[in-house]
Amino acid sequence: MSAAIVTPLIPDPVAAPIERPEYRAYEKLQTLDGVKLRPGVWHHGNKQDKETGDPVPFDEWLCGPxxxxxxxxxxxxxxxxxxxxxxxxxxxxxxxxxxxxxxxxxxxxxxxxxxxxxxxxxxxxxxxxxxxxxxxxxxxxxxxxxxxxxxxxxxxxxxxxxxxxxxxxxxxxxxxxxxxxRSVGTLERWQSTIAAWCEGNPLMILGVCTALAGPLLFHVKRQGGGFHYRGDSSIGKSTAMYAANSVWGHGEDFKRTWRATGNGLEGVAAQRNDTLLSLDEIGEANPREIGAVVYSIANGSGKTRASRTGAARAAKRWRVMALSNGEESLSQMIAKGGGRACAGQEVRLLDIPARRTHGIFDNLHGMVGGRELSDAVKLASHTDYGHAGPEFVRLLVESGEAAKLTDWLAAMADQFPNTSGQEGRAAERFALVALAGELAVKYGLLPLPKGHIGAAMIELFVLWRAGRGEGPGEDRQILKSIADFIARHGDTRFSGANDSHGEARDRAGYWEDAPTGRLFLFNRPGLEEAAKGYDLGRVVLALDSVGAIAKREAGKHQHKKCLPDGSKPRLYWIDPTKLEPET
Structure with missing residues (x-):
């Protein structure tokens, strides 16, 4: 009978000589002085023998490798x-x-x-x-x-x-x-679902391409900004954001809520630098803080705070594209807090009506209805996500085209019709989103026809512009405030300028009939109250822009009026028919 073949055991690694006290990290089982040591960090030390005073070695395990x-x-x-x-x-x-x-x-x-x-x-x-x-x-x-x-x-x-x-x-x-x-699933499945469903759906395109536009901000040297999907409940506003979130992460988990402090949102924005800040349900925001938060998010700078020593700590900084949604607009939220939205805030977070043919959709891609497509988008954003954003960055780096982005953005922005500085800023935001989308098409990342994304963004820009009205935002807000003041107080705080017995509570001025209709002759305190929050010089500019000052003396904005009591105050003669009709 032949002898059995014995395979010798591989001995455990032997630890190198120890110079106590010493820390050692072992990735595998070790043997030290005949004792087996489990993988991890060990403290090899000495302790004094109580009787002899001699050093006695000891070995203690602290943690895993x-x-x-x-x-x-x-x-x-x-x-x-x-x-x-x-x-x-x-x-x-x-x-x-x-x-x-x-x-x-x-x-x-x-x-x-x-x-x-x-x-x-x-x-x-x-x-x-x-x-x-x-x-x-x-x-x-x-x-x-x-x-x-x-x-x-x-x-x-x-x-x-x-x-x-x-x-x-x-x-x-x-x-x-x-x-x-984090990323799950595959890029190919994301392209065949969410990316493919963007075709014919401008609001889906806006979300996905806003997420892709974040990495372009650094190269084109622009501040951030974003878009606010506004519309009724259950029309799919969150669906567009699920699609956008899936570019960088999990469709639902990547978003944050407006129900947070300004400090908390600063921290999130810093974590999302050069990518996407997605904020759900603007109605949960603090109305008193939201205006400042919008400025902070878009401008990319947090508050300056003191350190424990009293010195100024470095403020957080970021560049992000932002998406928001809710049933109310930014200006409505600020009004809830007793304030008035500035045009600068509204331009930084553009209000986009979210009602399309089928909720947020125009093209159902063969599905029964908007709810079914919305459910499919949500499911896809939970199963295949986190690939498109990093891949877009990789392709941009490999292309070597980053230096051309500024010129390409200018050329894209020229395709958007605009007549004022504020509209120009909004147009450039849409153009940046369009540029990101068209680059993604060029790189084979988005399976859409060339030019399709640019046309969709021009359509949404025109829609935004129509909803906003013509001219600078401050002018519209001033004129609306004055028109609203006349509507509320025209019969109580004004009296006929030629009526010797006319009375008015907290008088704001007088009225006088003219061939074109009734004119309102504001005294200075009345006009300042009607356009509260704006400098009087700025108010006059807004009134002049629509020809609402009906009568004035040479070199002045006011005109004297001889009243029945013999006084001749200078008043602002305003024709309310010249104020914007939609206000």
Whole structure:
């Protein structure tokens, strides 16, 4: 009988000699002095024997495998220092976190909270020593720390868990949450569903291409801004946002709500730098804060706050394209808080009517109705998402065309008819969205005909312009305020200018009949009250723009009126028929 073949066992790795006290991180099972050590971070130390006073070696396990692979810092090597951690969680998955060094200045809780939430196995009794281990590691490798997502250089785009382009940098944050930008499913299925369903549906195109336009802001040197889908409940406003969100992440989870503080929204905007800020249901916003929040989001700068020492902390900064929805407009929300929307706010968040042929849709793509297509979009945004945005950035970097974007934007904007500076700003916003969409078509990312997206954006711009009215927004608001004041108080706070017995409560002026109809002769306090919130000189400019000042003295905006009591006050003679009819 032949002898049995015996395969020798592979011995466990033997740990290198220890110079106690010392921390060691083992990725595999190790043997030290005949004792097996489980994978993880170990503290090899000495303790004094109580009787002899001799050092007695001990070995204590602190946590699962955790390595400090590099030192992170700013490109100028003068700030944002940190440590690049790489560790294996309880499911055997290797994860990374670029941890700011400033967390080491406080209690260990801030560091441990992140590591534990990501699944690192930690010995609870020795948890504080994990931070001591991290602080004691000094690797030679250096990596540039990017403290915001988006473009770090014209060739490098940073995301929480990946980067696109060329360059050695990593996203560094006090937290390690990259879930907002996670991806599931495939790009091909997203293209065959959500992208394909955009054809013939301008509101869907607006959402998806607004999401794609975020990365262009850096290259064309423009501030952010956005669009607000306004319409009745249950017509599909959220559906357009599901489609937009799916460009970068989960259709529903990527959005945030207006029901947040201004500080909270600043933090979200900074996390979405160079991508999309999606805010659901404007009716949940604080009416007293929303105007300032809109300015902040579009201008890309947070509040300046003091540090613990009293010095000014660096304000958060960002560039984002924003989408919002709700049954009310921005101006209605601001009015709820007792304010009046400024034209600058309305231009930064353009109000888009969301009622189309079938809810938000014009083309049902063979489905029974708008509800069925809406359900299909929502389902697709939950099963295939997070691919289109990163792929668009990758294709843009590879094309080498970024330097041409400014000229292309100007050419695209020339196709949008506009007559004022405010309309020009709005036109450029639509043009940026159109440019992003047409580039995506050119790169094969969106399966739509060439020129289709540009035509859809021109259609929506014309619709926005018609709903807004002609001329600067401030003029329309001033004229509306004066017209509303006359409608409310024309019979109580004015009396006939030639009536010696005329009385008026809290007099705002007088009225006088003329061939064209009744004129209202405002005194100065009355006109200031009627257009409250605007400088009187600005009010006069608005009245002049429509020829509403019916009578004036040379070089003045007022004209004297001889009253029955012999006084001759100078008054503003206003013809209400010249105020905008829609107001």
């Amino acid at each position: 955790l390595n400090v692979d590099a030192i992170t810092r700013s490109e100028g090597q003068d700030s944002d220092y940190g440590k690049l951690l790489r560790f294996r969680n309880q499911d055997g998955k290797w994860l990374t976190w670029a941890m700011p060094n400033e967390l080491l200045a406080g209690r260990p809780d801030a560091i441990l909270a992140v590591l534990l939430s990501m699944g690192l196995d930690v010995d609870y009794k020795r948890r504080n020593q994990v931070c001591q281990y991290i602080a004691n590691q000094h690797p030679k490798h250096r990596v540039i720390a990017a403290t915001s997502t988006g473009w770090h250089t014209p060739e490098l785009f940073i995301m929480p868990r990946r980067h696109i382009g060329t360059g050695d940098a990593i996203f560094q944050s006090e937290t390690a949450n990259g879930d907002d930008y």
